[in-house]
Amino acid sequence: MINIQNITKKYKTASGELTAVKEVNLSINKGEIFGIIGYSGAGKSTMIRLLNGLEKPTSGTVTVNNQEFSSIKGQKLRDARQKVSMIFQHFNLLWSRTVAENIAFPLEIAGVPKVKREARVKELITLVGLEGREKAYPSQLSGGQKQRVGIARALANNPEVLLCDEATSALDPETTDAILDLLVDINERLGLTIVLITHEMHVIRKICHRVAVMEAGEIVERGEVLQVFQAPQAAITKKFVSQITDTKETQETVAQIKANYPNGQLVKLIFVGEKTEQPVISHFVKQFDVEVSIVHGNISQTKNGAYGTLIVQIDGLEANVAAALSYLNTVEVQTEVIANAN
Amino acid sequence: MLTSLFPNVDWEKMWDATYETLYMTTISTVITFILGLVIGILLFLSSPNQLWANKIVNFLTGSIVNIFRSIPFIVLIILLIPFTKFLLGTIRGADAALPALIIGAAPFYARMVLIALREIDKGVIEAARSMGAKTSTIIWKVLIPESLPALISGITVTAVALVGYTAMAGIIGAGGLGNLAFLDGFQRNRTDVTLMATILILIVVFIIQFIGDMITIKTDKR
Numbered sequence: 001m002i003n004i005q006n007i008t009k010k011y012k013t014a015s016g017e018l019t020a021v022k023e024v025n026l027s028i029n030k031g032e033i034f035g036i037i038g039y040s041g042a043g044k045s046t047m048i049r050l051l052n053g054l055e056k057p058t059s060g061t062v063t064v065n066n067q068e069f070s071s072i073k074g075q076k077l078r079d080a081r082q083k084v085s086m087i088f089q090h091f092n093l094l095w096s097r098t099v100a101e102n103i104a105f106p107l108e109i110a111g112v113p114k115v116k117r118e119a120r121v122k123e124l125i126t127l128v129g130l131e132g133r134e135k136a137y138p139s140q141l142s143g144g145q146k147q148r149v150g151i152a153r154a155l156a157n158n159p160e161v162l163l164c165d166e167a168t169s170a171l172d173p174e175t176t177d178a179i180l181d182l183l184v185d186i187n188e189r190l191g192l193t194i195v196l197i198t199h200e201m202h203v204i205r206k207i208c209h210r211v212a213v214m215e216a217g218e219i220v221e222r223g224e225v226l227q228v229f230q231a232p233q234a235a236i237t238k239k240f241v242s243q244i245t246d247t248k249e250t251q252e253t254v255a256q257i258k259a260n261y262p263n264g265q266l267v268k269l270i271f272v273g274e275k276t277e278q279p280v281i282s283h284f285v286k287q288f289d290v291e292v293s294i295v296h297g298n299i300s301q302t303k304n305g306a307y308g309t310l311i312v313q314i315d316g317l318e319a320n321v322a323a324a325l326s327y328l329n330t331v332e333v334q335t336e337v338i339a340n341a342n
Numbered sequence: 343m344l345t346s347l348f349p350n351v352d353w354e355k356m357w358d359a360t361y362e363t364l365y366m367t368t369i370s371t372v373i374t375f376i377l378g379l380v381i382g383i384l385l386f387l388s389s390p391n392q393l394w395a396n397k398i399v400n401f402l403t404g405s406i407v408n409i410f411r412s413i414p415f416i417v418l419i420i421l422l423i424p425f426t427k428f429l430l431g432t433i434r435g436a437d438a439a440l441p442a443l444i445i446g447a448a449p450f451y452a453r454m455v456l457i458a459l460r461e462i463d464k465g466v467i468e469a470a471r472s473m474g475a476k477t478s479t480i481i482w483k484v485l486i487p488e489s490l491p492a493l494i495s496g497i498t499v500t501a502v503a504l505v506g507y508t509a510m511a512g513i514i515g516a517g518g519l520g521n522l523a524f525l526d527g528f529q530r531n532r533t534d535v536t537l538m539a540t541i542l543i544l545i546v547v548f549i550i551q552f553i554g555d556m557i558t559i560k561t562d563k564r
Contacts, residue, residue: 052472081474092469095564096487105483106473137563153473163472 001161001193002028002051007060007070009046020046021057022217028210030160033187033194033303035204035225037240038214044197047214048163051195052084053077065160082110085154089166091146093138099149100125100134106156124152128182144175151182155190162186164196168203180207201243205229209303213237226304230272230334245309250296254338257295257313264315266295267325270334273305280333281312288324290316311338350532355522360542362436363518366508367546370443371501377448378500379493381407382455383481393467393477407449415446415507419514439516443507451500458492459485491562498554502547509543519543 009021020043028034038044049055050062053069062070067080085106093102100121107117125134128148138146147167154162164183168176184207187194198204204211204225212222213236220234232238257266271280285292292312299308314321328335344351381403387393388400413421419442426433426441462485470484486493509520519539527536 054468054472078474078476081472086469086472088465088469090463090465092463092465094466094484094488096490096561105470108483109470109473109475109479139564157473 001030001032001065002026002034002195003061003063004050005061005063007050007057007062009043009050009055010058019217021050023060024217024219026212026219026222028193028195030193031187031191032210033184033196033208035208035211036195036197036214037199037201037204037211038197039199039236042214043217044214045165048086048165048195048197051161051163052081052086082106082157083159084161084163085157085159086163086165087147087150087154087167089169091138091143091150091170093146093149093153095138098135098137099130099141102138102149103152103156106153110157120156124155127155127186128152142175143171144178147171147175147179148182151179151186155186155192159192161193161195164194164198166198167196169198169200176203177206183207201240204240205244205300205302205307207303213240224304225302226272226307229300229302229307230270244300245298250298250311253296254311261293261313261315264291264313265321266311266313266338268336268338269310269312269328270336271299271306271308271310272334278331280328280331281310284324284327287327288316288320290314290320290324348534348538350526350534351538352526355526356535356538356542359517359519359522359539360546362516363505363508363512363520363543363546366436366439366443366511366516366518367501367504367550370440370447370504370508371497373440373444374447374451374500374504375497377444378451378455378497379486381448381452382459383485385452385456386459386485387477387481393480407452410445410449411453413446415442416510418442418446419511434515436517439508439511439518442511443504446507447500447504450503451496454496454500455489455493458489458496461492462488491558491564494554494561495558498551498558501550501554505543505547505550 004024004026007021007024008019011018011020022043024047036044036047046055050057051064051069053072057070060070061068065080065083069077069080072080094105097105103121103124104117107120112120125131128151130145130148130152133141133145138149141149150167168179171179180203183194186192196203196208208225210223211225211228212219213228213234214220215234215236221228221232221237228237229241232241254266269280281292284290292314295311295313297308297310299306314324325335385400385403385407388396388403410418422442422445423433426438429441430438432438466488467480467484470480475483508516508518509523512518512520512522513524515521519542523536523539526532527539
């Protein structure tokens, strides 16, 4: 569905040339929810704008929905854009138009006759759950409602691809989840390909199938979301993963435990997929003569399965502890010794 | 009672003059609105990072606007005498004042249009582009509606300024309340005529301001 080949984008600035995207190759499948994560300035904003021709690459080709966006122009580009729509962090609704009129705007651009337009707007309003707010102006809506209008507007011309530019970054956590659920629903019901950029790992975890991590204009890591969570390679990826697993409280708790219980070993266990449902801990206590106290536990659902971490303190004879740890490795639970208290 | 307070006022002449002032103001406001909007949109679209970003067009348009905006109106009228004569065959009467009024006010309004357009959220224009909108669609359905309250309050200010300009134009023979106040009031030393003309000009200005404010509030859904 989307194919990016050897893309480089350079900007001329007052202080010289700036490379926003550097020799990136990427391919995204039809029906996939693909996330691009990075801090601000990593080049992800430029990346997503290359996908609908709002930015033109300095070199390389971008093909989306069989259209080469890197080279098409004029009416051909405008027609192609109707099938690759976009939603925005700040919604970008026209304040001068009501909800219904905002949703009708892309239909007006596509030249859809008035009667058909009205019928389509009605459908879309139901789809995004905004019944009864048709005549409201954007200034009378909450952030979540505004984004729903944005989504309805983006879906008006039955696009093949939906680009989400930090679509939930301006929303509170609860509204973020509601909007993400809506995106998943649309993805599943309409088979739409979704590409989103974000700086929140939570968004990636919750809805993406695959993820690419960007840093300084390059993709430093990519893969299935679960796999990236399980075994992050690049330093920046580890930082993003720890946004979800190692909260500040966890770190504080670990420090506290280390101080209070100088015996034994603190171990972080990482469970992936079906492993999260097995009684690994009780097996291990029965089988080896060790004491286990649980410090912290966490399970995150991703699109391709669950991902859990458990921090435990294992105390007992040194040989028993070592045997216990090697047992864990045989049942494919990853272990990471946090600190050897002895 | 009015006759005793304003003994020298010839009411028929006064109404004719009011009509001429209204005529000059209305026609010049309408044309200034259209011309200023076109120039303002051109200035906006040709500025850096905009849809028609073009340094030469932007510089030329900007220079013309600045030059005409800087010439004092009374001087502009005199400078435009040959042009008006060529265009209309005369330099007297309400119609003869129109070229000067429009050329004086349109650049002023164009600047206001530019300011109004710059206030539009860039994201909204980007959103329209991402939907595949043509530039003409962006102008008609995004730029103008999204800046409408500012465009209307701008034309209100311009219309009020134009009432003042018509009075100045009156002094060199364009008719209207300014002309009456100068010829019948000042030159013949009839203060009551000057006063009555002033009152009528004030009423015209207040009405314009009131209507302008009403429409501005009505169109602003922010």
